[in-house]
Amino acid sequence: MSLPMSILPRASQLGDANIVIADQAKPSDYVDRNFPGTTDEWYTALSRSSTVYVGNLSFHTTEEQIHELFSKCGQIKRIIMGLDKHRYTPCGFCFVEYYTHDSALDCLRYISNTKLDDRFVRVDLDPGFRDGRQFGRGRHGGQVRDEHRTDFDAGRGGWGPSVVEAPPARQEQSYAAQYQVTPGANKRRRDGAEEFADDRNAKLGRRF
Template identity: 35%
Template sequence: MEKKLYVGNISFKATEEDIRELFGRSGEVESVKLITDAHTGNPKGFGFVEMANEEGAKKAIDELNGTTFMERSITVAEAKPQQPREGRGGFGGGRGGFGGGKGGFGGGKGGFGGGRSGRR
């Protein structure tokens, strides 16, 4: 059993301190990390809690999974190790390079010229 827990469906209003207080009832909390959107800074509604020991982690899962916190039913589970990301491909984020899968730089019909072929 891991000491690190995944917490899902967290209220967007919840703070790390709110989560620390909630999980502190089950045992000593080492750290809390609420995940936010990298571009907007807005909460994504999930995070991770690391308990001081496995007993506290198991107790937190048993006591908190499926309970209502700040008007939302939260999910508490053992965190899975992060898997390496593969196959995302180039600058286009897996969508075919620069053009987003739509024909190169022109973003559409046939490469650079946007679909025109040699006419002037």
């Protein structure tokens, strides 16, 4: 299908030449498998939506912090915090509803991949919040992406469930991967590489 005009690259006139400017407001290829409609209806909803999905948040980031950053792109109607479906505690994502579609697009352009609470947040256009989507879809209540984590992430609850519930031998392997011993040295170093795994997996049609 053809993409909506609002998410196509914009053309600008420079002298006698037409220059195509890559627009950072292009949403991802993710399609929610639980969306109550067709793929065409999903993209149609995106083309007029004023809602964005925000991923890779710290569990400790507050609604006030989110409002302070995201209000720079326009007036916010409401923020829906993502919650662990068992504990009803924040689990690392949210939805931000603006009053206009343009504000949502500006959010993709200027806020996605910027830092909030020392984490690179990822922003994607969303067709609109429906009740029930505020809860994590993972077996343990949080997001699916955290179900499979084998690293320690202090901002997302520490070790992932797959490590916590693993047999002792497997736990030791995961712990060892975080603390690498340098030959000839007595100290251990923590691998603090920033996580850039995409929250949205288009091929699997699911949100991590």
